Amino acid sequence: MRESNIMKIHYITGISAIILVAIHIMFRLIMPYGASLEYENVIANYKNLPYTIVLELVLVTVAIHGFNGLRIILIELRQGRVWEKSMTWLCIIGAASIIAYGTRTIILASLTGEV
Amino acid sequence: MSVNLKILRYSPKEGKRYDTFEVPYQRWTTVLDALLYVKAYVDHSLALRYSCRMASCGSCGMLINGKPRLACYTKISELNSNEIICEPLPNFPIIRDLATNFDRFFTNHKNMMPYIINEKTDRKMDDIHREFIQKPDEVEKYLQFSYCIKCGLCYAACPTTAMDKEFPGPQALAQMYRYMIDSRDQASRKRLEIIDNRHGIWRCHFAGSCSNVCPKGVDPALGIQLLRSYLLGFSKKGEEKAVLYISSH
Amino acid sequence: MKENREGIKGWLRPYKYGLPRFAYWLQRWTGVGLLVYFIAHVIETSNIVNGKIAWDKMLELTQTTQGHIILTLVIGMCVFHAANGVRLYFAEGGKGLGKAGRPEYPYNPLSLNNKMKACIWVSIALAALAMMYGASILFGE
Numbered sequence: 001m002r003e004s005n006i007m008k009i010h011y012i013t014g015i016s017a018i019i020l021v022a023i024h025i026m027f028r029l030i031m032p033y034g035a036s037l038e039y040e041n042v043i044a045n046y047k048n049l050p051y052t053i054v055l056e057l058v059l060v061t062v063a064i065h066g067f068n069g070l071r072i073i074l075i076e077l078r079q080g081r082v083w084e085k086s087m088t089w090l091c092i093i094g095a096a097s098i099i100a101y102g103t104r105t106i107i108l109a110s111l112t113g114e115v
Numbered sequence: 116m117s118v119n120l121k122i123l124r125y126s127p128k129e130g131k132r133y134d135t136f137e138v139p140y141q142r143w144t145t146v147l148d149a150l151l152y153v154k155a156y157v158d159h160s161l162a163l164r165y166s167c168r169m170a171s172c173g174s175c176g177m178l179i180n181g182k183p184r185l186a187c188y189t190k191i192s193e194l195n196s197n198e199i200i201c202e203p204l205p206n207f208p209i210i211r212d213l214a215t216n217f218d219r220f221f222t223n224h225k226n227m228m229p230y231i232i233n234e235k236t237d238r239k240m241d242d243i244h245r246e247f248i249q250k251p252d253e254v255e256k257y258l259q260f261s262y263c264i265k266c267g268l269c270y271a272a273c274p275t276t277a278m279d280k281e282f283p284g285p286q287a288l289a290q291m292y293r294y295m296i297d298s299r300d301q302a303s304r305k306r307l308e309i310i311d312n313r314h315g316i317w318r319c320h321f322a323g324s325c326s327n328v329c330p331k332g333v334d335p336a337l338g339i340q341l342l343r344s345y346l347l348g349f350s351k352k353g354e355e356k357a358v359l360y361i362s363s364h
Numbered sequence: 365m366k367e368n369r370e371g372i373k374g375w376l377r378p379y380k381y382g383l384p385r386f387a388y389w390l391q392r393w394t395g396v397g398l399l400v401y402f403i404a405h406v407i408e409t410s411n412i413v414n415g416k417i418a419w420d421k422m423l424e425l426t427q428t429t430q431g432h433i434i435l436t437l438v439i440g441m442c443v444f445h446a447a448n449g450v451r452l453y454f455a456e457g458g459k460g461l462g463k464a465g466r467p468e469y470p471y472n473p474l475s476l477n478n479k480m481k482a483c484i485w486v487s488i489a490l491a492a493l494a495m496m497y498g499a500s501i502l503f504g505e
Binding site: 125131181182203204205207208209210215216255256257258259260262272273274275276277278280296321322323324326328329330331332333334336337338340341347349350 | 373380382388392455457459467474
């Protein structure tokens with residue numbers, strides 16, 4: 001992929017993440033902060049479909065933006081075909097793993113009490 | 116009045132060391148004057164590069180009190196310090212003492228194709244005199260970038276060139292913009308392709324250090340961001356606009 | 365010839381080159397910090413699938429004074445990274461930098477104009493305000 005396209009994705013995910021994270025934080029503030037973290041309220045959040053979509057989007061956008069940022073730092077730190085390829089794959093695998101792990105939490109939490 | 120001039124000395128055999136010299140100075144004495152005093156009266160073996168003594172040739176760039184500066188353009192009195200530390204420009208290989216090697220820097224510059232590419236200016240047709248007529252606003256788009264004296268201060272200040280040896284550096288990228296934005300040039304697409312890679316323009320993070328140290332007001336950071344706006348699609352360059360004027364000898 | 369690259373020291377040094385260099389340094393560190401927090405946050409919140417006891421245990425570990433200090437710092441990092449990121453988004457797209465022209469002595473670079481510097485200060489101020497607000501909520505309970 002062309003670097004300009006990767007960077008366009010970086011900018012788009014960055015801007016999207018600002019909006020999505022703001023929504024995510026607002027859900028902590030619609031009730032007293034301590035109460036918003038109580039088990040029942042968190043599970044209720046996960047059962048709210050629009051909010052789970054927001055959570056999934058936060059997960060995807062922040063993972064892509066964050067791991068691409070890490071890739072940029074790593075390829076600036078050292079150069080060479082092997083290093084750059086390894087670091088690129090490391091970041092892709094890192095992003096994919098965190099997305100998969102977070103998605104698993106979202107799915108399982110939204111099904112809690114239904115099975 | 117006198118000042119202590121602490122100079123980093125380096126030779127491949129002896130390695131690095133600092134030598135300190137006490138140098139007399141006046142209000143108008145430049146760091147280059149002080150270095151030349153050391154070379155003339157104290158230690159003839161001091162190696163440094165200089166030529167015009169008036170910030171035109173870009174030869175005497177060095178790290179002065181931790182910041183890249185032209186030695187001929189920096190007065191001792193304006194540094195407000197009893198000790199002046201002179202070191203070779205970082206990010207350039209050291210040849211000896213304060214003299215650095217500019218090979219990679221110039222190669223990066225050449226890679227940007229720093230010339231007008233236009234098929235209408237075919238040199239084979241010698242019997243015809245041809246020139247492009249540009250409007251003042253067309254000239255002003257690239258004028259400030261054409262003032263670059265290739266002193267390498269921006270390259271030494273850039274945090275990306277400090278780590279990424281494949282990054283062309285602020286000077287080369289700003290020169291890329293200088294030629295790309297020229298209304299006589301027809302090779303915009305080809306030029307943008309050269310810098311759209313893993314170690315190209317995207318490794319600039321707009322730290323602005325290049326523009327902070329530029330002694331000629333070139334503002335490489337501005338050129339780089341304007342160049343990037345074309346890759347991001349915020350700006351578009353139309354077809355070549357300069358009018359071709361042809362006359363027979 | 366001795367290769368004389370500054371290396372990692374180059375981006376670890378935030379001073380000598382003015383406010384934009386400091387913003388660059390801060391943007392990098394906040395980015396790295398936020399990525400670390402993000403990974404930790406995804407892992408810690410996964411406890412929700414292990415039932416109420418596991419979730420409450422995790423809250424006991426994180427909802428402490430140290431946890432709240434870390435969270436306050438994360439709020440600050442997040443707001444600065446976002447606000448300065450928006451500035452960079454526009455600047456890197458060539459917006460807000462001014463028009464190239466004839467440089468006049470003493471050569472004040474257009475790209476380091478007051479608008480850009482004000483945006484950096486606003487980002488820092490917003491981060492500080494968000495940290496104060498966050499701390500008031502976290503420690504207020």
